[in-house]
Amino acid sequence: MDRDQVEELRSLQDTLYFIGGKWRIPIMNSICNGNRRFREIERSIPGITTRMLSRELKDMEANKLLKRNVYADTPVLVEYEPTEHCRSFGNIISEMINWGRSHRNVVVEREDC
Amino acid sequence: MDRDQVEELRSLQDTLYFIGGKWRIPIMNSICNGNRRFREIERSIPGITTRMLSRELKDMEANKLLKRNVYADTPVLVEYEPTEHCRSFGNIISEMINWGRSHRNVVVEREDC
DNA sequence: TCTTTTGGTATACTTAAGTATAGTAGTTAC
DNA sequence: GTAACTACTATACTTAAGTATACCAAAAGA
Numbered sequence: 001m002d003r004d005q006v007e008e009l010r011s012l013q014d015t016l017y018f019i020g021g022k023w024r025i026p027i028m029n030s031i032c033n034g035n036r037r038f039r040e041i042e043r044s045i046p047g048i049t050t051r052m053l054s055r056e057l058k059d060m061e062a063n064k065l066l067k068r069n070v071y072a073d074t075p076v077l078v079e080y081e082p083t084e085h086c087r088s089f090g091n092i093i094s095e096m097i098n099w100g101r102s103h104r105n106v107v108v109e110r111e112d113c
Numbered sequence: 114m115d116r117d118q119v120e121e122l123r124s125l126q127d128t129l130y131f132i133g134g135k136w137r138i139p140i141m142n143s144i145c146n147g148n149r150r151f152r153e154i155e156r157s158i159p160g161i162t163t164r165m166l167s168r169e170l171k172d173m174e175a176n177k178l179l180k181r182n183v184y185a186d187t188p189v190l191v192e193y194e195p196t197e198h199c200r201s202f203g204n205i206i207s208e209m210i211n212w213g214r215s216h217r218n219v220v221v222e223r224e225d226c
Numbered sequence: 227t228c229t230t231t232t233g234g235t236a237t238a239c240t241t242a243a244g245t246a247t248a249g250t251a252g253t254t255a256c
Numbered sequence: 257g258t259a260a261c262t263a264c265t266a267t268a269c270t271t272a273a274g275t276a277t278a279c280c281a282a283a284a285g286a
Contacts, residue, residue: 005146005157007214008142008210009139009142009143009157009158010213011209011210011211011212011213011214011217012138012139012142012206012209012210012213013139013213014213014216014217015209015210015212015213015216016135016138016139016209018213018216022129025125025129026122026125026126026129029121029122029125030122033118044118044122045122085216088212088215089212091208091211091212092205092208092209092212093125095204095205095208096124096125096128096129096205097121097124097125097128098124098204099124099128099201099202099204099205100123100124100125100126100127100128100131101120101124102201103127103128103131103198104123104124104127
């Protein structure tokens, strides 16, 4: 194992740690797709609970992945805005979508046989 | 949420499900980097236990991500070989390495301030 | 007035993922 | 003969992640 591979593995594991669970990437994707409000994001990700969404959003704000803007009109309006840091995940997310798409095709092919 | 976003989310979640835990991507990376034998892969990923490696390799074989070749010389030699399916993850892995690298730089910058 | 919507929090629980540690059977090196 | 390596499996346990459910206050709509 040469030096490069050690550094690559470290970068890889950092990213994986950052992605963490099941929901962060879908949330990033949703926000980058233009969803801004809590219920809007929630509806865009079937199956997520308010608890998980709430926790993730808080954590993501702390990690500078998004900005939480509160507009104190009545009723109060809360919007989550992606940062550049969040958008920098775009390539990973696109690649994941591509992979998932072609993987599904492979599975479908197998099922046809 | 239009049709496209539903399909994208599905692809994304499929991929995330496939990646699963903490170890699969590092294992794929290791094997694609040329590591072939059990102990070789194990040593290339500090912290992994034989149990996790064993489980993952088995699961990955079942999912056609790799081929397990047994050479019945004495002593028996076992080699894990990546399939095209595994290599197709290359883009995701590269993007993750890139992200991890630049994220670390960002963190280092912050620490310097 | 009653229901629904918004933007969440609190509590309790389950399950999946991962860790720690030991052991197996065969082989080779000293 | 004993220590170390290969390629694992087995058992027991911990912890983190996720689920289920209920609830809150304020506002708007029917």
